[in-house]
Amino acid sequence: MSRMDEIKNLTAELEGDLDKFYNKGNKAAGTRARKQLQDLKKLSQEIRLEIQDIKNKD
Numbered sequence: 001m002s003r004m005d006e007i008k009n010l011t012a013e014l015e016g017d018l019d020k021f022y023n024k025g026n027k028a029a030g031t032r033a034r035k036q037l038q039d040l041k042k043l044s045q046e047i048r049l050e051i052q053d054i055k056n057k058d
Contacts, residue, residue, distance in 0.1 A: 010040050
């Protein structure tokens with residue numbers, strides 16, 4: 001799976017849970033959204049490091 005696909009999947013899941021939390025008051029969806037945001041942050045950092053490594057190899 002490409003990095004872009006990973007980001008798309010995470011944001012799609014996040015969108016659904018944020019809707020459930022904000023619009024329907026589902027507190028469990030808020031917990032899932034927080035975890036997904038943390039996963040997105042971790043993935044973003046990994047991608048940033050990969051980009052930096054690729055740039056430095058040239």
